[in-house]
Amino acid sequence: MGKSLRVGILTAGGDSPGLNAAIRGFGKAAIGHHHMELVGFRDGIRGLAENRVVELGQGALSGILTLGGTILSTSRDKVHKMVVDGEPRDMRETILANYQANNLDALVMLGGGGTAKNALRLAEAGLNIITLPKTIDNDIACTDTTFGFATATEIATEAVDRLHSTAHSHHRIILTEIMGHAAGWLTLAAGIAGGADIILIPEIPYSVDSVVDTIQGRLSRGSTFSVVAVAEGARDTKDSADYEAAKLLVRTASTPEAERAARAHLAHVVDLQREHTFKLARELEAATGLESRVTILGYVQRGGTPCAADRLLATRLGTAAAQLVSEGTFGVMVAARGEGTEPVPLTDVAGKVKLVPPDHEWVQAARQLGTGLGD
Ligand code: F6P
Secondary structure, X not given: OOXXXXXXXXXXXXXXXXXXXXXXXXXXXXXXXXXXEEEEXXXXXXXXXXXXXXXXXXXXXXXXXXXXXXXXXOOOOOOOOEEEOOEEEOOHHHHHHHHHHOOOOEEEEEEOHHHHHHHHHHHHOOOOEEEEEEEOOOOOOOOOOOEEXXXXXXXXXXXXXXXXXXXXXXXXXXXXXXXXXXXOHHHHHHXXXXXXXXXXXXXOOEOHHHXXXXXXXXXXXXXXXEEEEEEOOOOEHHHHHHHHHHHHHHHHOOOHHHHHHHHHHHHHHHHHOOOHHHHHHHHHHHHHOOOEEEEXXXXXXXXXXXXXXXXXXXXXXXXXXHHHHHHOOOOEEEEEEOOEEEEEEHHHHOOOOOOOOOXXXXXXXXHHHOOEOOO
């Protein structure tokens, strides 16, 4: 028998339900089925750069299927710009040296869009990399879905359900802010599943007048309350135009100085637009006379045990990744495709974001129900 393959694994970016299920799925298949050795890097990219390595045996993989968070811990760092002693540093050579010193044949990275970019940079630096798509945002390109999304949808849906009680009992407008970064998947899914009266997502800039019209329409039909699901990235038409213009300045900056200035301007615009859900609540209260309240769901959406669908998805993706490592297929993300999985080149995934197409079936379904989309 030849030498066992030795594989590293890490989790990067925000924690997400299903990370431990994926570590377990990959690890059990890698060790038990493919006879590989497994080590983990603690704290994501930072731990990889600082060689925070731990041996992972079968024992470490037991009892973690249902655990939230990540047993390996995580961080948000960039391989080419990791802040060390207050300065951004390119850590690619250090990471390559750690990979070689640990005698690794491959590295499996569990993460979202930022991780795909880091992974591609490391693959280009010579590491054998496979990624698995993790995020509650469901915004990774080239995969049907991501683990974490189903659980977060369950949590946000339950919140929308429960907010109905106070909304109708007190004749209030209740706005609930739902995560999702720049994508509206989570808000749209939870908004539809929870029966929100209005759903506002980043992909469809809203006008306050349109939201008011929907609420007035409900009032005229005797519904004296409204539940509004607001994506954290949703913007009204003016804010959206300002934001897009600021992003364009960054994309088209022709010198490093111009880019620095454009980035500072973008950060300022984003800062000005913070607390948009509270602003909208005030506007709706003034226009309708109904008391308005805000509930921000925040990290509750990422916490706790993964639902069955995420455990199943994470396990499928993890075991598929072990199979790919055994076959020597690298530089790919393991995508979910229908009932199966498919390796997709990291070059197709990195730097792309999967947004909700404004004519998506879910959007159309919401419109047909009479749900206000704010446009
Ligand atoms: O990507 C997952 C996510 O929860 C987003 O929905 C949200 O915008 C972001 O992470 C929050 O990031 P952080 O954990 O750094 O506050």
